Amino acid sequence: xxxxxxxxxxxxxxxxxxxxxxxxxxxxxxxxxxxxxxxxxxxxxxxxxxxxxxxxxxxxxxxxxxxxxxxxxxxxxxxxxxxxxxxxxxxxxxxxxxxxxxxxxxxxxxxxxxxxxxxxxxxxxxxxxxxxxxxxxxxxxxxxxxxxxxxxxxxxxxxxxxxxxxxxxxxxxxxxxxxxxxxxxxxxxxxxxxxxxxxxxxxxxxxxxxxxxxxxxxxxxxxxxxxxxxxxxxxxxxxxxxxxxxxxxxxxxxxxxxxxxxxxxxxxxxxxxxxxxxxxxxxxxxxxxxxxxxxxxxxxxxxxxxxxxxxxxxxxxxx
Numbered sequence: 001x002x003x004x005x006x007x008x009x010x011x012x013x014x015x016x017x018x019x020x021x022x023x024x025x026x027x028x029x030x031x032x033x034x035x036x037x038x039x040x041x042x043x044x045x046x047x048x049x050x051x052x053x054x055x056x057x058x059x060x061x062x063x064x065x066x067x068x069x070x071x072x073x074x075x076x077x078x079x080x081x082x083x084x085x086x087x088x089x090x091x092x093x094x095x096x097x098x099x100x101x102x103x104x105x106x107x108x109x110x111x112x113x114x115x116x117x118x119x120x121x122x123x124x125x126x127x128x129x130x131x132x133x134x135x136x137x138x139x140x141x142x143x144x145x146x147x148x149x150x151x152x153x154x155x156x157x158x159x160x161x162x163x164x165x166x167x168x169x170x171x172x173x174x175x176x177x178x179x180x181x182x183x184x185x186x187x188x189x190x191x192x193x194x195x196x197x198x199x200x201x202x203x204x205x206x207x208x209x210x211x212x213x214x215x216x217x218x219x220x221x222x223x224x225x226x227x228x229x230x231x232x233x234x235x236x237x238x239x240x241x242x243x244x245x246x247x248x249x250x251x252x253x254x255x256x257x258x259x260x261x262x263x264x265x266x267x268x269x270x271x272x273x274x275x276x277x278x279x280x281x282x283x284x285x286x287x288x289x290x291x292x293x294x295x296x297x298x299x300x301x302x303x304x305x306x307x308x309x310x311x312x313x314x315x316x317x318x319x
Contacts, residue, residue, distance in 0.1 A: 007046055010075055020073040021047045021054060022061040029062075053098070056129045060098050063135045067319055080125070095122045096137075099281060101130040107277045107302050111310055114142055125317055128281050136316070138288060143299045143313035145268065147242035147259040151182045161194075166224045168194040183244045183261060195247070196221040196228070197235050204236070231255075231272050234301045237309045238270070245270075252290055257299075270299045270311075277302060284314065292316050 006013040012024040014035075019027070025047060027033035028040055035043055048054045060078065064071045070081035072088075078096040081087055095117055099105060105126075117124035126138040161170045170176050170185070170192040179185060184202070185192040194202070200221055203214045222228040231254055235245055244258040248269050256266035269291045291298035292315065300312045 007050060012047065021051065022058050022071075022073045025058055026062060026065060056100055057098055059129050059133055060096065060127045060135055064096075064319070069319070078127075092122060094125045095120065096125045096127050098127045098129065101128060101281055103128075103281055105279045105281065105284070107273055107279065107300065107312065108275065108304075110140060110279075110312055111304070114140060114312065118142070125319075126314075128285070136285070137319055138284075138314050139317040140312065140314050143268070143297070143311035145238060145241055145243060145257070145299070145311055147238075147244065147257075149183065149242045149244050149258070149261050163220075166196055168196070168199040170194060183246075183258075196225055197232055200232055201236055201239060227272065227274075230274065230303060233303060234270065234272050234309055251294060251296070252287065253298075256296070266296060268297045268299050270301055272301045275302050275304060288314050288316060 007021070010020070012019050012021050014024070014033070024033060025044060028035065028043065051057075057073065057078075061071055061073060064078070064080065068083045070083075070085050070087045070089075072079040072081070072092070076097070078098070079087070079092040080094040080096055081092050082090055097113060113124055124140045126140050128136050128138070130136065161168055161172070161175075163169075169188075170179060173190065176187070176190065176192040179192055179194075179202070180187060184198050185194040187193075200214070200217055203217055218229075218232070221232070225231070235255070238245055238255070238257060242259075244261065244263075245255045246258070246266070248254050248256040248271070251269050253269040253271045255270040255272075257268040257270055258266050269287075271287065288298045298314050300314065302310055302312075304310050
């Protein structure tokens with residue numbers, strides 16, 4: 001490296017040619033860049049000292065290059081081009097953000113990054129570098145949740161039912177048949193057992209339960225179920241979109257979601273988080289791995305500051 005070389009956090013300039021630090025080190029490692037007056041390890045040390053994230057950025061850069069991709073490192077994102085193309089020949093398809101295994105990610109940050117990617121007409125990929133320096137890729141986007149379920153409406157209220165702790169028992173035979181056909185509750189003999197969330201939703205649509213009005217029942221349900229309000233808001237929103245919701249407990253989520261009445265297996269798992277929620281990357285990886293293993297999409301839902309429910313879809317990405 002001669003006296004014309006300059007190293008900064010964002011670039012390396014050698015003999016007037018400007019490269020990203022990742023590009024410079026990669027070319028050096030491959031023997032396609034020669035340095036004057038400086039050993040390779042000294043150069044790597046100097047580059048690393050300008051940016052504490054350089055090593056994990058370089059691991060992702062190298063992994064993608066060895067997979068045959070054109071990659072352009074930026075200050076915030078890596079720009080990923082189609083395999084075999086040269087950077088700039090075609091538009092980048094993805095933007096990549098990089099995190100360590102030990103990092104955490106606020107749900108609002110993920111949402112903000114999704115919006116940034118959408119504005120740039122790119123897909124967002126999260127690259128996580130684990131403690132063994134392996135890279136796992138996740139595609140992150142806004143979930144599109146729409147279903148085709150249409151309920152058979154009946155103006156007759158639920159007239160014969162009783163509250164039993166955190167369950168509601170429906171006794172009227174005609175009501176039992178109607179609600180069960182509309183994918184509510186579970187049959188227990190000639191009765192139908194409803195959850196508190198299902199009952200509250202039905203109350204909002206004109207049903208009654210044991211003389212309680214909707215406000216009384218919501219207060220009661222909140223006393224029995226942790227984070228009831230947040231989960232109830234998501235339940236109502238997804239039911240209104242023509243989706244069918246059942247508990248996701250067996251899959252470690254709040255809901256499993258069906259897009260049609262006759263669907264044998266659910267399509268999505270939905271986990272409801274508060275707006276100030278911060279993901280640990282281990283937790284994110286565990287949830288996505290489980291959903292992938294049972295052939296479902298993993299969706300995280302939260303109510304934003306504008307009182308809109310946001311849905312973030314996260315899945316493994318093979319590159």
